[in-house]
Amino acid sequence: GAVVSQHPSWVICKSGTSVKIECRSLDFQATTMFWYRQFPKQSLMLMATSNEGSKATYEQGVEKDKFLINHASLTLSTLTVTSAHPEDSSFYICRPVGNTEAFFGQGTRLTVV
Amino acid sequence: AQSVSQHNHHVILSEAASLELGCNYSYGGTVNLFWYVQYPGQHLQLLLKYFSGDPLVKGIKGFEAEFIKSKFSFNLRKPSVQWSDTAEYFCAVRGRQAGTALIFGKGTTLSVSS
Numbered sequence: 001g002a003v004v005s006q007h008p009s010w011v012i013c014k015s016g017t018s019v020k021i022e023c024r025s026l027d028f029q030a031t032t033m034f035w036y037r038q039f040p041k042q043s044l045m046l047m048a049t050s051n052e053g054s055k056a057t058y059e060q061g062v063e064k065d066k067f068l069i070n071h072a073s074l075t076l077s078t079l080t081v082t083s084a085h086p087e088d089s090s091f092y093i094c095r096p097v098g099n100t101e102a103f104f105g106q107g108t109r110l111t112v113v
Numbered sequence: 114a115q116s117v118s119q120h121n122h123h124v125i126l127s128e129a130a131s132l133e134l135g136c137n138y139s140y141g142g143t144v145n146l147f148w149y150v151q152y153p154g155q156h157l158q159l160l161l162k163y164f165s166g167d168p169l170v171k172g173i174k175g176f177e178a179e180f181i182k183s184k185f186s187f188n189l190r191k192p193s194v195q196w197s198d199t200a201e202y203f204c205a206v207r208g209r210q211a212g213t214a215l216i217f218g219k220g221t222t223l224s225v226s227s
């Protein structure tokens with residue numbers, strides 16, 4: 001079955017630094033990748049949709065200059081949280097678009113101190 | 114506006130009790146519906162999904178859900194819960210069009226006591 005690898009699984013960074021999260025589809029090509037964010041005790045909220053070879057589209061209220069998304073190949077999409085602040089601490093999850101909704105990345109727990 | 118509403122924020126049951134978690138959605142057009150489970154410290158797992166056909170769908174771990182179009186509902190059920198069912202449950206909807214993102218409900222925490 002389709003496998004999605006998200007890295008790192010957890011990261012602690014200092015306020016003001018940037019963090020890059022990678023999401024790889026290991027055995028299929030994903031032209032589209034969804035990025036979600038989940039705050040504690042809350043649901044997953046769609047942040048942005050990345051498309052291979054083109055600019056990502058962001059949901060309302062998500063700063064595109066803060067959350068940089070790159071989808072340079074059909075198997076890799078990256079989310080970079082720039083100048084991270086404590087309020088960015090959250091669980092970030094990717095999901096490539098395929099023929100099933102079963103596969104999500106393992107998620108990245110980001111803690112900004 | 115597109116949205117998913119899960120009525121129960123926290124459900125507490127004893128083992129062997131029956132479970133029903135409510136889910137209603139608001140979405141223009143034909144939809145696909147999903148239930149996911151998230152065990153503590155783990156990532157999301159797909160429990161079941163409805164695309165078309167029989168509105169009563171069966172999933173893994175003994176769960177089932179019924180799509181009632183007239184009520185815009187997709188409630189999750191299990192006849193007899195186990196302690197291992199303790200988890201967070203999310204209902205989600207998306208449009209039929211390819212590449213449409215999932216919209217999630219806020220989730221229901223299920224706690225099962227042994």
